[in-house]
Amino acid sequence: MVPMPRLLAILLASALFAQEPYSIPAADAPELAHRGAYKAGVRTLELVNPGQPDILRFDKETKKAPLHDRKLPVEIWYPAVIADGQREHTVYTSPMPRSWPGVPPSFQFPGKALRDAPPAAGGPFPLVIVSHGYPGSRTFLTYLTENLASKGYVVAAIDHTDSVFGATREFASTLLNRSKDQWFAIEEIGRLARQPGHFLNGLVDASRAAITGYSMGGYGALASAGAGYSSKSAVASLVPGGYLEELLAGNAGFTGRNRAALKAIVAIAPWGAQPPINSWDPEGLAAIRIPALFIAGDQDDVSGFEQGTRKAFEGAVNSDRYLLVYENARHNTGGNPAPPEARSSFAALAFFDEPVWRKDRIAAINQHFITAFLDLHLKGDVAKRAYLEVPERTNGLKWNASPGQPDSGGFSSGADSGGNRYWKGFQRRWAVGLQMLRGTPAQ
Numbered sequence: 001m002v003p004m005p006r007l008l009a010i011l012l013a014s015a016l017f018a019q020e021p022y023s024i025p026a027a028d029a030p031e032l033a034h035r036g037a038y039k040a041g042v043r044t045l046e047l048v049n050p051g052q053p054d055i056l057r058f059d060k061e062t063k064k065a066p067l068h069d070r071k072l073p074v075e076i077w078y079p080a081v082i083a084d085g086q087r088e089h090t091v092y093t094s095p096m097p098r099s100w101p102g103v104p105p106s107f108q109f110p111g112k113a114l115r116d117a118p119p120a121a122g123g124p125f126p127l128v129i130v131s132h133g134y135p136g137s138r139t140f141l142t143y144l145t146e147n148l149a150s151k152g153y154v155v156a157a158i159d160h161t162d163s164v165f166g167a168t169r170e171f172a173s174t175l176l177n178r179s180k181d182q183w184f185a186i187e188e189i190g191r192l193a194r195q196p197g198h199f200l201n202g203l204v205d206a207s208r209a210a211i212t213g214y215s216m217g218g219y220g221a222l223a224s225a226g227a228g229y230s231s232k233s234a235v236a237s238l239v240p241g242g243y244l245e246e247l248l249a250g251n252a253g254f255t256g257r258n259r260a261a262l263k264a265i266v267a268i269a270p271w272g273a274q275p276p277i278n279s280w281d282p283e284g285l286a287a288i289r290i291p292a293l294f295i296a297g298d299q300d301d302v303s304g305f306e307q308g309t310r311k312a313f314e315g316a317v318n319s320d321r322y323l324l325v326y327e328n329a330r331h332n333t334g335g336n337p338a339p340p341e342a343r344s345s346f347a348a349l350a351f352f353d354e355p356v357w358r359k360d361r362i363a364a365i366n367q368h369f370i371t372a373f374l375d376l377h378l379k380g381d382v383a384k385r386a387y388l389e390v391p392e393r394t395n396g397l398k399w400n401a402s403p404g405q406p407d408s409g410g411f412s413s414g415a416d417s418g419g420n421r422y423w424k425g426f427q428r429r430w431a432v433g434l435q436m437l438r439g440t441p442a443q
Contacts, residue, residue: 021112022336022363023146029364031411031425032371032387036151039088041080041117043199045192047072049184055172056162058240065241072181073159075138076189077149078203079125080117090115092139095166100345105166107339111139113146122152124193124205126378129185130157131178131217133271133334135168140335141214143363144370151371153378154204158185163216176239178220179247182211186261208378210264212370214334215303218270219279222312223247225265225319226287227280234277249284264377266370268295268334273312274304285315289441292321293373295366297329297354298435310437317442322388324369325435327395328356337363357433365434368425386414389438390423394431397422 023040025033049072053065082088090111096103128148132140138157145155160181162173190206192198213221228249229235236244245251265288272279296309303309305325313323326333337359338352353359372387391397400418407428414424423431 019110019340021110021146022143022360023112023150025364025367026360027409028361028427028430030368030423030427030430032369032384033147033364033367035112035147038079038120038150038152039082039117040077040113040146040149041082041119042075042077042090042111042113042115042146042149045074045076047074047185047188049181049188052177052180053241053243055176055239055241055243056170060240063241065243070161070177070181072161072185073138074185075145075157075159076200077113077145077155077157079120079122079149079152079154080114081120082114082117086114086117088112088114092142094137094139095164096342096348097135097165097351098348100348103345103348104341107341109142109336109339111142111146113149119199119203123203125152125154125203126208126210126374127186127189127204127206128153128155128374128378129182129209129211130155131182131211131213131220132157132160132163133215133217134163134171134174135165136160136163136214136217136335137165140165141212143336144212144367147367148371148374151375153374154189154200156185156189158182160216172239174216175235176243178216179223182213182220182224190261207261208263209261210266210374210378211262212266212268213270214268215271215331217334218267218303219272221265221267222270222272222280222285222288224262225290225292226259227316228284228287229279230281230284232281233279235272235279249281249287262290264291264293264373266293266295266373267309267312268366269297269300269303269331270294270309270312271303273315274308280312280315282315285312286317288316288319290319291373291377292316292319293369294321294323295326295333295369296323297326297331297333299328300331300333302331313437313439316439319439320441321439322373323435323437323439324365325437326357326362326365327433327435329354329362332359333362333366387424388436390414390436391421392435392437394423394426394434397431399428
């Protein structure tokens with residue numbers, strides 16, 4: 001008889017082997033969602049940002065915060081070489097976001113990447129920083145991180161200290177540090193890439209960088225792109241001692257940093273524009289001058305939509321920008337699908353999933369559009385613009401077909417023989433429930 005602990009381990013390993021990695025989209029995924037030509041490697045680094053104010057130890061008498069070295073674990077995915085006989089496979093372990101009755105405190109899920117694999121030739125590759133929400137983790141968007149690595153990107157996902165699953169602390173730390181963490185990661189990875197012998201040397205080009213942020217990661221991405229916070233906002237009042245001063249609208253912010261390195265941002269359900277937070281005023285949002293892709297559900301009840309993400313999109317008047325809208329979706333448009341361990345608890349499942357949309361469908365659509373957007377702005381692939389320049393709404397679009405003709409699964413070229421426009425790269429009948437809004441820079 002097999003001992004019970006060993007039997008449970010065998011059953012868990014079998015379940016992980018059977019579960020498809022989130023970065024592999026299903027057959028109904030749009031064209032650009034599918035993985036690219038590269039194999040993916042993954043490594044873990046710890047970046048240390050020295051001499052940062054520890055805002056959670058702010059002294060009300062001296063009105064100062066002590067300095068400390070801010071540690072940031074980072075998971076890095078990259079194009080890799082995988083030898084014959086090796087599997088492009090790994091297993092990630094993550095704490096649960098919260099404690100729920102009947103739900104284990106942590107879970108594992110499979111990935112399609114090989115730990116510590118040698119980097120592939122063909123670089124240097126553009127850099128994509130991935131920034132999770134509050135709470136979140138560096139493995140919360142593996143559907144995207146692994147997928148982009150297979151398409152010729154180096155992807156660095158940050159564990160934002162004080163915002164991580166199982167280790168969250170007071171919100172002031174997240175408000176102050178989110179954008180600063182993102183910029184430090186760009187700079188530090190660029191520094192490491194210049195070190196002879198480091199695995200990033202020759203692999204990554206940090207002068208061609210983008211930030212993809214979900215929720216609080218999106219809050220940081222907007223600031224990193226130049227959107228200074230309003231001095232009248234709730235954010236400014238929640239960070240004591242004036243430590244947010246450099247990031248306020250009209251101030252220099254990130255003095256000395258190479259802003260030219262940041263070429264684009266992707267803000268998924270970005271938190272902070274909604275009342276009563278009102279993080280940005282028109283002056284702040286107008287300071288965004290790089291391309292931006294916003295993604296949101298029009299029923300988002302955390303970041304808001306009309307007075308949240310859409311307000312930020314419309315306010316970024318100097319950005320070449322897009323807003324992808326999931327109709328009837330709420331806030332969970334950014335992270336991985338729910339692990340099986342969460343499915344016994346409504347509260348746990350509600351943290352990960354959406355009430356209307358399949359989460360794997362959202363992941364695939366995100367993969368498709370983020371690929372098009374980053375290829376356009378980090379690689380200069382102008383052909384990808386056609387995947388973004390689509391009719392505003394999918395509902396009501398037609399793709400001519402003979403009566404009774406079965407669906408082949410083929411992808412739309414953007415127009416059919418009858419002159420109907422359809423969303424390029426989507427399959428017939430499957431472009432529904434979506435909107436794409438467009439904003440061009442003010443003249």
